[in-house]
Amino acid sequence: MKGLKIIVLAKQVPDTRNVGKDAMKADGTVNRSALPAIFNPEDLQALEQALRIKDQIPETTVTTITMGPVRAANIIREALYRGADDGVLITDRRFAGSDTLATSYALSLAAKKIGKFDLIVCGRQAIDGDTAQVGPQVAEKLGIPQVTYVEEILEVNKKKITVKRRLENGVETLVAPYPLLLTVHGSAPECRSRNAKLLMKFKHACTPAELVREAEDYLRLHDLHDYLDITEWNVDDLNADLTWLGLKGSPTKVQRVENIVFTVKESIQVKPDKEGIDGLMKELIAHHNVG
């Protein structure tokens, strides 16, 4: 019997954790170009969980799916460098403006096209939206159960998986058969680093769209090695119904966006010495803020 067939869903995101002064434009919209595009952190942790299963069960395969512009192929390569077997980039202008519902529709079609998977693993949420919706919505569209906020895989075999999940006030251990979707919580272990050999092997891996821009000797390299071809699917490849895609397929609309400008209060400076702090504490006691 073969190993497990695992799909990892990953997203390329702007790094919202290190937002500098130039990250917001004067009109209050986000200046995406000022932010580096990174592998969504929890998706990277999800990849690690998939790779750990691959380490344990021989013949397990790990396929990364990402949806985004052509440059999102970087996500597929990053996953290859760490031990994934292959990857699929879903890219098409007609996906633009997709909210979580439309995104999960596209991802679920890609998973169906890959077919016969045992496990889908993804991060709990992406740092640019923090919605935590795409995982459960993909599971629903595929008609499979989900276990969210996974922190650790306790036991895995070819029939079922036992995981520990992190809740806001505790932990839970669950057991589930396949097919199954897991979302991985930020408290799970970090992903292993790139493997030097894999980096050498896959550094020229690219999608057909990227390949046309490359020099000729590079094309020859691709002719020789099939593993350098990253699969690319568009709306037609997925046989997707346009009514469920892009802006049209997205029920949520943004009415308005406000840059957070917090009101500056008139702060009172207190000296960090006995006298200053004594004065402050007396005032707090007098006004019943404390005591």
Add this chain to the structure above:
Amino acid sequence: MNNVFVYCEMEDQRIADVSLEIISRGRALANEIDVKLEVICLGHKLNGVEKELFEYGVEIVHKADDKCLNPYLTMPHASLVATIFEKEKPRIGLFGATSVGRDLAPRIASKLKCGLTADCTELVIGDYLDRKTKQTYQDLLLQRRPAFGGNIIATIVTPDTLPQLATVREGVMKKEKVANPRKGKVKTYNPEEFLDQSDLVVKVIERHIEENKLNIKNSSIIVAGGYGVGSKENFEILFELADTLGGDVGGSRAAVDAGFIGRERQIGQTGITVRPKLYIACGISGQIQHRAGMENSAMIISINNDAEAPINKIADYVIIGDLNKVVPQMIKSYKENIA
């Protein structure tokens, strides 16, 4: 038909605080658009749960009581909620933005092919003009949430599909009983009629829920520490100040990530939202993500060695100095001056 629905989260036999908060807000929304407030309550041994719900102005309680519904599992709850929604066709459906609500609501939205806004901090009724079609939609649910790592506040609407679904952050809405509660109706469901064997394949084999759950959210005084506190040991002085003042200790995400303090005490966008009488921020720079969780505090004191820390701008009192000297002095001054 067309009513406001709230999914009521149960912690064994107790109604979760977040659900009562959302029910209170749901009551106000239902009044504004002149519809009924209904609640879905799924669990085990739920005798009399409706009594408490009626006190908050709930008019109809949809209830299913079965072993397979406690503890919460995605599939049975999702199947039942989707069935009830398909039948009752709500206009608005609200869930807590908790590990339960955020697991459940997206499945419902996917099943019903409708919009869902995560982690709302404000819900109001208002109109929406679609700039492209020039069509105005009246009395939509305007769903406001921090987005893009908390750097912006977005107002989201779902004009064309029903129900309008949202998950709501814990602690941002006020729990309020109604002045003249009335006895409402109860509709009971037998899960066996609605659940399929495939809904029951995932099994819980162990659960560790911290019994005396920390209640920082309801604490009127909070002493919070950030990365600037420097170490786990240095946090002890914050605990001492909190003990002295009768408060609780919280931490910023940076302090939690650095292992200075437990995740259950994290305050901010990805942690707990608090609104105490007094918030003492020690060594917290005050990134937007943190401020989102505490800026509604009645009074803020910032202790920081950086005069430029953003938190100082929203603080009522700013003490520029070494917190390892300032905090002990505060404890001393308090003890000397309290009658």
